[in-house]
Amino acid sequence: MWYEEISGTIESKDFVLWIVISEIKEEFRERTELGFDGAEVQVICTELIESFERFRRKLSEKLEMVIKENGSIPPTYFYYAPVDYEIIGDAPNFGEKYANVKEFQRKELPPFLDVIVKVFKVYEDCEFLRDLYAKVRNSQLYDKKLKMYKVNAPLENASIEIGRAKAFTPGWLENESIRLHMEYEYMLELIKSGLYEEFFSDFKNVFIPFLNPYVYGRSVLENCSFIVSSANPDETLHGNGFVACLTGDTAEFLSIWRIMFVGRQPFKVNDGQIILEFEPILPGWSFDEKGTISFKFLGSYNVVYHNPQKIDTYKTEDSKRVVLHVEGHDVTLEGGVVPEPYSKTVRSGQISMLEIFF
Known part of the structure; x- marks a missing residue:
């Protein structure tokens, strides 16, 4: 205390x-420079939990404070410059001194998209996140020309001491480029947080298959490491995709695809029973001229959504009817929930096709 x-x-x-x-x-x-001695001690769990809780409260208070101070866009990094100190002795290295710092001045680096993703992971208040999304769109993280999200805001006033990002030309690689992995992470958090309108307003501008291949400079059927943003001084490169290193964007894309087509958790346990409920998050324009869209589920059979009115599926409460094609006969279930034993039949792959009607 x-x-x-x-x-x-x-x-x-x-x-x-x-x-x-x-x-x-x-x-x-x-004490641990050369390793641990392996000795074990017993601790009282309640005391340990109490200490962790106090640290959590302290960190939460400070997080709330810096978000408020920065207009809802939290800074990614701080660094502190000593403004009041006294020299207390010579250090072993030539010309260096030991100092006792009495006061620091806090300084902030420009925002990075990474911290926005982390805020979305921590906060659950949908209105707060929607407001944060709007502020990001109006910030220097958003490339207004390409309508994409840059990995960081301009670093022109940052010191070279922040690392290699500063060394790159703006719009290239790790400095103000469109890092596909990070942008896809941001999109994943949008859909996970329920900001569906915001997610689809960016959808065709962000995902590679919808880009102009002549601008992208490569096949739109393959991802890349980064896209040159409009911050780059060479305008002929704006929107070009480059592969400079391995990237995790495919993993994010598959996670997004899964949520879009089946929802967060298709199989659930309800009153001790396994149920199956598809909760797709698909816009009306994604359905073909017949109002259908299909995908492979569990790697073994097709699921077909029938949506003749082409409504946005995330704006309707439930599907109207589910039809299971099981070994030569059909099973029709009203409503969108598949109960046992049919849920287990679906999970074991003992059907040829599943149709859902909206």
Whole structure:
């Protein structure tokens, strides 16, 4: 409880907390520099949980504070410059000194898309996330020319000490480019958070199959590592895709595809029974001229959605009818839920096709 007993402002108390924690950390590093001795100690779980809870509360309070200070777009990184200090001795390296810092000035780096993704993972308030989405669209993370999301805002005022991102030409590789893996992660969080209108408003601008192949510069049937953004000084490269390294965008795309076609969790347990419920998140324009769309489910049979009115499936509560084609005969189920034993029949692959009517 010692933190609560410190007198002074929140800033001064936090500074004392930082000193104490830093000293504990440095002592731990010194003691474990050559490894651990393997000794085990017993701890009281309730005390450990209480300590973790206090840290969680402290971090949550600070997170709320920095989000509010930055107009709902949280900064990705901070760095601290000493503004008041005293020299207390010579360091082993030539010309270096030990100093006791009395005051720091906090500085922020430009926002990165990565932190926006993390906020979406942590927060569940849909209205807060919708507001954050709008602010990102109006920020320098959004490429207004390409209508895509850059990996970071301009780094022109950042120090080279932040790392290699600063070394790249803007719009290229790790500096202000469209990093497909990160952009797809952001899109995945949009659909997972229920921001379906926002997700589909960006859909055709972001996903590669919908791009102009002459601008993309390669087959739109393959992803790339990054796309040159409009921040690059060479306008002829804007929108071009390049493969410079391995990328995880395919994993994100498959996760998005799964949620779009079957929902977050098609198989559920309800009152001890396994049920199957398809909850597709598909826009009306994704259906063909007959109002159908199909996909392979569980790698063995086709699922066909019938949507003659081409409604957005995420705007309707339930499907009207499910038809299972099981070994020469059909099973028709009213409503969108497939109960046992048919849910197990579907899961074991003992059907030839499944049709769902909206």
